[in-house]
Each structure stands twice: as structure tokens, then as C-alpha cells.
Amino acid sequence: MFVSDGLNINEKNHLTIGGCDTTELAKEFGTSLIVYDENEIRKNCRAFVGSIQKNYNGNGRVLYASKAFSCKEIYRIVNDENMGIDVVSGGELYTALSVGFPAEKICFHGNNKKHSELTEAVDAGVGRIVVDNLTELESLNRIAGEKGKKVSIMFRIKPGIDAHTHDFVRTGQIDSKFGLALETGEAMQGVKTALAMENVELKGVHCHIGSQIFDIDPFELAAEVMMKFIKDIKDETGVTITELNLGGGFGIKYLVDDKPEAYENYMDNVAKIVNKKAEEYSLPVPFIYIEPGRSIVGATAITLYTVGAVKRIPNIRNYVSVDGGMVDNPRYILYQSDYEVVCANKINNEKALTATIAGKCCESGDLIQENVQLPEVEAGDILAVLSTGAYNYSMASNYNRIPRPPVVMVKDGQARLIIKGESYEDIIKNDI
Ligand SMILES: *Cc1c(COP(=O)(O)O)cnc(C)c1O
Numbered sequence: 001m002f003v004s005d006g007l008n009i010n011e012k013n014h015l016t017i018g019g020c021d022t023t024e025l026a027k028e029f030g031t032s033l034i035v036y037d038e039n040e041i042r043k044n045c046r047a048f049v050g051s052i053q054k055n056y057n058g059n060g061r062v063l064y065a066s067k068a069f070s071c072k073e074i075y076r077i078v079n080d081e082n083m084g085i086d087v088v089s090g091g092e093l094y095t096a097l098s099v100g101f102p103a104e105k106i107c108f109h110g111n112n113k114k115h116s117e118l119t120e121a122v123d124a125g126v127g128r129i130v131v132d133n134l135t136e137l138e139s140l141n142r143i144a145g146e147k148g149k150k151v152s153i154m155f156r157i158k159p160g161i162d163a164h165t166h167d168f169v170r171t172g173q174i175d176s177k178f179g180l181a182l183e184t185g186e187a188m189q190g191v192k193t194a195l196a197m198e199n200v201e202l203k204g205v206h207c208h209i210g211s212q213i214f215d216i217d218p219f220e221l222a223a224e225v226m227m228k229f230i231k232d233i234k235d236e237t238g239v240t241i242t243e244l245n246l247g248g249g250f251g252i253k254y255l256v257d258d259k260p261e262a263y264e265n266y267m268d269n270v271a272k273i274v275n276k277k278a279e280e281y282s283l284p285v286p287f288i289y290i291e292p293g294r295s296i297v298g299a300t301a302i303t304l305y306t307v308g309a310v311k312r313i314p315n316i317r318n319y320v321s322v323d324g325g326m327v328d329n330p331r332y333i334l335y336q337s338d339y340e341v342v343c344a345n346k347i348n349n350e351k352a353l354t355a356t357i358a359g360k361c362c363e364s365g366d367l368i369q370e371n372v373q374l375p376e377v378e379a380g381d382i383l384a385v386l387s388t389g390a391y392n393y394s395m396a397s398n399y400n401r402i403p404r405p406p407v408v409m410v411k412d413g414q415a416r417l418i419i420k421g422e423s424y425e426d427i428i429k430n431d432i
Contacts (some may be wrong), residue, residue, distance in 0.1 A: 002386065035286060036069075036389060072095060109132075191233055208246060326399065
């Protein structure tokens with residue numbers, strides 16, 4: 001009935017998450033409030049880790065793409081689940097290291113890593129740096145050399161598959177700021193340059209073809225293209241690349257009717273291609289990395305808001321305003337993303353109101369969702385927006401100097417604060 005198994009309804013007609021009554025959480029921690037369900041996060045982690053075990057005899061690693069939601073506690077949880085992580089900035093790296101995340105299980109991404117960030121990554125001894133371009137390759141080789149280190153790298157490749165749209169398209173060279181193109185020879189040139197360098201060791205190749213993808217075909221095609229590239233590298237240079245990182249992008253449920261593939265299906269089908277191509281090309285099956293972000297955390301969290309003003313504009317629309325908005329969830333204003341919105345304290349009441357959920361920012365586009373079916377709501381009711389675990393808090397801002405909300409983790413009926421809400425003092429702490 002809901003987008004996640006962790007959500008339920010109790011005898012008071014209230015929405016529950018992880019066994020906690022959402023209206024009680026709203027009372028205890030205030031709103032707006034983001035609530036994650038730990039059991040659901042761990043369940044998702046185990047589905048991916050299990051599939052690496054099953055399809056590759058454990059010869060691979062799941063890296064949580066931590067840009068989806070980065071904080072100390074999530075790094076502790078994924079570490080506990082025997083996963084690695086990918087980070088895309090010095091800030092994410094710093095956060096992970098601050099809780100003792102093993103550096104060798106960290107993979108560092110980004111299309112324009114700063115000199116300082118590369119230095120931090122080399123100093124920390126991160127396991128893999130995914131090199132995006134030749135400028136970065138040169139800097140990294142120099143930095144590693146100055147420190148007397150040899151750094152393990154992968155290359156970010158554009159496999160020529162654009163799965164950002166609903167129907168994926170196969171293009172020769174995608175218009176993307178990320179990575180090196182295969183088609184132009186740029187990728188092969190990068191490989192040869194890296195192989196000749198003293199302070200980098202080329203371990204593997206990487207691709208990431210998009211996000212919130214519902215089809216298996218583009219993933220299969222990407223695996224095929226990447227295995228062919230590994231073969232081409234061997235043919236041209238004699239070197240066998242031993243690692244393949246296939247990125248993330250697995251779709252999740254935002255709406256009850258969304259039907260994402262089970263992760264096992266993606267993994268099983270892609271593994272068949274990888275294994276088949278390895279045999280066909282007489283290559284060893286590479287060590288496989290996958291990088292799920294959204295699919296680990298997205299559907300595991302909800303955001304709770306308190307209803308303020310309700311404005312009925314006859315024949316136009318009804319605005320239900322809440323005490324958050326684009327500051328904690330910029331995905332509607334950015335992408336018109338779909339969300340389920342429910343009234344947490346009147347969950348099964350008849351839905352008689354068609355409403356637009358508006359945030360509190362001074363910005364007309366600050367909406368959470370349009371044309372939502374709700375019960376008749378009034379000031380003080382609690383709304384829950386579902387599937388807000390990925391790219392919500394991590395994209396939050398202080399627009400209008402609104403403090404970021406607290407984040408709570410629930411598990412088996414118990415709630416604990418994992419990120420404090422910001423205070424006004426936090427808001428001015430860097431002002432001089
Ligand atoms: C964003 C990103 C991911 C995760 O994507 P999801 O859609 O959240 O699974 C994985 N790898 C790379 C390189 C990314 O940029």
C-alpha cells in the first residue's frame with residue numbers, strides 16, 4: 001500500500017515508520033523533520049551485497065554513493081554492512097574519515113576535483129580515485145610523485161548510453177561533463193597515458209549511465225560496451241584491466257504505482273553479460289563494483305511537515321502551506337519530481353481535497369507537489385512526504401536563512417537523533 005515496507009498505519013489512524021507513530025515523532029522533534037528507517041536501509045544494503053556474493057562469488061564490492069545522503073551515521077551503517085562508499089568531494093571524504101571509515105574502501109569521484117581534494121584523497125590513502133579527465137590525471141600523477149606514493153585509479157568512461165530519459169538512447173558520444181569518450185579515442189588515449197605514468201596504477205574502468213532507471217537493458221548494454229573496451233585495451237596495449245565499476249542509477253518507488261525492477265534482476269542480468277563477455281574475450285571476470293545511492297536510502301525516509309495556512313482559490317487551486325519546502329526538498333523545483341503526500345494524522349480519511357503543497361520560501365516555485373489528493377486538512381495537521389531519503393537533505397540549503405531540519409533514525413519503535421536541526425546561531429556562525 002505504501003512505497004516502503006517500513007510504513008504502516010496504527011489504530012489511531014496515524015502513519016507509522018519503523019514502528020514509530022509519526023505524529024509522536026513530530027511532537028518530540030518538531031517539524032520539518034526527516035525520518036529514516038534503519039531496517040529498510042540495511043535491507044537494501046543486504047540485497048546488493050548478497051547479489052555480489054551470488055553472481056560473482058563475492059569477487060566485487062558494493063559502494064554506497066553517498067551523495068544521496070551523507071552524514072556520519074549513514075557511513076557507520078554501510079560500513080557495518082560490509083560496503084564501501086563513493087564520495088564526490090573533500091567534504092564527503094572528511095565526513096566518512098571522521099567516523100573511521102576504512103580509506104581503502106573509499107572511491108573518489110568528481111569531474112573537477114580540486115588540487116586540495118586530490119591531495120586529501122592521496123594523503124588519506126583512498127582505495128580508488130576515479131579519474132575524469134587528462135588534466136586531473138596529470139595533477140594526480142604529480143601529487144602522488146611528490147609524496148612518493150603510487151595511487152590506484154580507474155577511468156570514468158562515457159559508454160555512449162544515455163539513460164536519463166525514460167526511453168534510453170544509444171548515442172555515439174553523449175553530451176556529458178563527466179568522463180572520457182570512447183568514440184573519439186579520448187578514453188584509449190587516457191589509458192595509454194596512464195599506463196606510461198610512474199605514480200598511478202590503472203586498475204579499472206568506470207561508467208555511470210544515469211539515475212532512477214527502470215529498465216534493465218541500458219545496464220546490460222553498458223556492461224557490454226565496457227567489457228568490449230577492456231578487450232580493446234588488452235588488444236592495443238597487452239594490459240589486462242582487472243576491475244569494472246558499473247555505477248548506480250537503479251530506480252526506486254516514489255509513487256505507489258511505480259514498478260522498479262527488483263535489484264536482484266538487474267544484478268543477475270548484468271552478471272550474465274559480464275561473465276559471457278569475459279569468456280568470449282578470454283578475459284578474467286573483473287572485480288565488480290556497483291554504486292547504488294538512491295536505491296539504498298531513497299524510499300527509506302519520509303519528511304514530516306506541519307500544515308500552516310490553507311488557501312482556497314476558487315476554480316484555480318488549493319494551497320496547503322507547510323513549514324519546510326525547497327530548502328529541505330529541492331527536487332520538485334529542480335525536476336518536477338513525483339512524490340506521495342499523505343496526511344499522517346488522518347491517514348485513512350476520505351480524500352476530498354485536491355491540493356498543491358507549498359513551501360514557506362519567498363519563491364513562487366517553492367512547491368513540494370501539485371494536484372495531491374488529501375483529506376480535508378487544517379492548520380496543525382501533519383503531512384508526510386514519502387521517499388525523501390535520497391537527494392533531499394543532501395541538497396538542502398539555507399535559502400531565506402531557514403535552518404536545516406533535524407534528521408532522525410528509527411528502528412523497531414525507537415527513534416534517535418542522527419543530525420541536529422540547525423539553530424539561528426548556526427546560520428550566522430560564519431558571518432563576519
Ligand atoms: C550519482 C552517482 C551514483 C549513484 O546514483 P543513484 O542514481 O543514486 O544510484 C553512482 N555513481 C556515480 C559516479 C554517481 O555520480
